[in-house]
Amino acid sequence: MSLKGKAAIVTGSTSGIGQGIAEALAAAGADVMLNGFGDADAVERQRAGLERDHGVKAVFSAADMSKPDQIKAMVADAEAAFGKVDILVNNAGIQTVAAVEEFPDDRWELIQAINLSSNFYAIKAAMPGMKARNWGRIVNIASAHGLVASPYKVAYVAAKHGVVGLTKVVALETAQMNITCNAICPGFVKTPLVEGQIGEQARANDMTEEQVVRDVILASQPSKRFVGIDELGALTVFLCGDQASSITGTSLSVDGGWTAR
Secondary structure, eight states: OOOTTOEEEETTOSSHHHHHHHHHHHHTTOEEEEEOOSOHHHHHHHHHHHHHHHOOOEEEEOOOTTOHHHHHHHHHHHHHHHSOOOEEEEOOOOOOOBOGGGOOHHHHHHHHIIIIIHHHHHHHHHHHHHHHHTOEEEEEEOOGGGTSOOTTBHHHHHHHHHHHHHHHHHHHHTTTTTEEEEEEEEOOBOSHHHHHHHHHHHHHHTOOHHHHIIIIITTTOTTOSOBOHHHHHHHHHHHTSGGGTTOOSOEEEESTTGGGO
């Protein structure tokens, strides 16, 4: 499937799921704007590698996804670099694990800002250009936790449920404009975010990390294996192609059977 001639933004793409999706889009021929935090030299190696390996144009934005003005500027910068934004992948996310009554207020606000509100602001900024060209693909990386809940993840679950609702509204508003908006809902993927959760759960429950993976992290995932980042990249590429033009407003579970229960 070719996305040659298309231009994409992938938020939170300097590591983990976002990095894999950016790689997959570039491999399909799309120009890509990376976004995220991390070591400047490592980010530059990633950016240059996309150009070298796939013959596309790649740029980087350090926009903070908790800041609406920076999100708006990121989209404007991508439009200036590529001439347009055809594809928007909202992937940036953070996590904190705590009981409701102990959940830090500042972490609640930050998780809502990065995991949910950033999607809204990025879509709002990219939408006028997509409508003007009568073509666009929006992929929001939600979570199995956008469909079901788990204890101690109140902010994350609330935000990801919000992402699923946002996806549906955008899809309805753009259904006749050749613009699609879908949510991918992964189960557990072995990313730095999940690795951090493993350590937190181990400390909180006086367990080994191996016990946490087997009895806590993957307890709800019938496949008993982590979802592959390459699987999520391939699905994103498919959703961005013309073959998926009638798929919109959906929440696609990639969770080893978790939400089939």
